[in-house]
Amino acid sequence: MLSPVFLAHGSPFTIFEESDFTKFLKQFGQENRPKAIVIFSAHFESEMTTIAATDDVHEMVYDYYGFPDSFYQVQYPARGSTIVASIVEERLRLNNIPVQQKYRGLDHGVFPIMMHAYPEADIPIVPVSVNPFLPARQQFAIGEALQGLEKEGILVIGSGFVSHNLRAFDRDKDAPPREWAMQFKNWIRDKVVTRDIESLSQYDVLAPHAAMAVPRAEHFVPLLIALGSGNSGSDIRVLFDSIEHGSGSSLSFQF
Template sequence: MLNTTSLNMAGLKETFYISHGSPTLAIDDTIPARHFLKTFRQRLLPQNPNSILVISAHWETTHPTVNAINGPSDTIYDFYGFPKPMYQLKYPAPGAPELAMKVKKLIEEAGFKQVHEDHKRGLDHGAWVPLMLMYPEADIPVCQLSVQTNMDATYHYNLGKALAPLKKEGVLIVGSGSAVHNLRTLQNVKDSVASWAAEFNDWLKESLLSGRYEDVNNYEEKAPFAKLAHPWPDHFYPLHVAMGAAGVDAKAELIHDSWTEYTLSYASYKFTEST
């Protein structure tokens, strides 16, 4: 069984997709999403989860892999050219090896092949940047699960479905990416959003809030400007995992919506399982 020392609830019904945007979210008070994440506990999940599972855009592997870390997790600076204070930040959350083994077992039982363990990898910025704002004490055990960009969105949705039982054990499942993510289109402009980016973002919101999850799984065919919004699917697949982990009839809720740099969306969602 998982350690329940910080569990103040019978279980969870929610999963989350967080758009983490730029790594400077950790230090830049001008980014609106920073305030959203700093008030996450107060507004959305006041009781601490038992542990946290993060599906991050910044860990791509050929096969599903979990990091099973004993002791504090290393803080990975998987970016370059940023202000010096970024490289001085630490998020030494405890590892969650028991959760990692549970994740591996659930995935294997669902029919996924060649599920691997990594006993060295710490937390990349897709995990520690939002968690530093959401849970600054860094006292909740954290495990990461990789994405497979050689596979499709439905694969990741089914991966999430396999993880659904973890919610009953008080595990907070967080997909971390960006609702619109095309680094080549970023511009240093304020209060302006590219029309194509807004159209994709609006399509995603309407599809999720209407429960059209099959459309979201087939976004490359269904969504406007899909390839422009996500030239590479790494920042979108964490949404499909969170969506799948919430359950077939889960209700989606937009919990934050803002932009920076013309095309970088911080739209974030909560998925609540049906009762």
């Protein structure tokens, strides 16, 4: 069963890295082979939920700055799927969630994951936007509208970071984890695994060091969407858990 997942997408360096995290992504891709992927990327923001629909090979969106030229020459020639996009749109409309179709290519919340998990680029990908300003309950509702897509061979992915504060990132990837980042990550892990929706809906006031770990919610809300899209009766698995650059959590789940 292709249960929905939340995956950390890593920094742009993930594109070329060979690490424990990229090994995990490779293994994930080998164990999970969907017919299509619907992915909510932290780097695709819009006020209204927006589905990027196409049947062509996706364009590349290099939404990072100051990297070597090779980072702007990366290609991941996956196609989209207007059929899957229409399925997603219909599900959202039936649940009274405002939605539109407007094309956008694959950003770095998408292709670094896909390059390691599905290097053949042979699975259609449908990117969907996030609105970081919606309340947590509305984020869950977006996910809930997509429950059961795994029965049709469609994998729902939320792509972001549990903690993401660029000002607190250490240049050293192997820098010791900061205590505040560990406390926040562990609180989130506990509430997700126990499916404590009430607490997660108030993570910004209940979780320790939430303001430091999530100064802006765009990288966090894909977790809430993916959690909402899972089967409420299934066990939640922790897929990967580490902290890099001192404060960036790669905590990933399957719902």
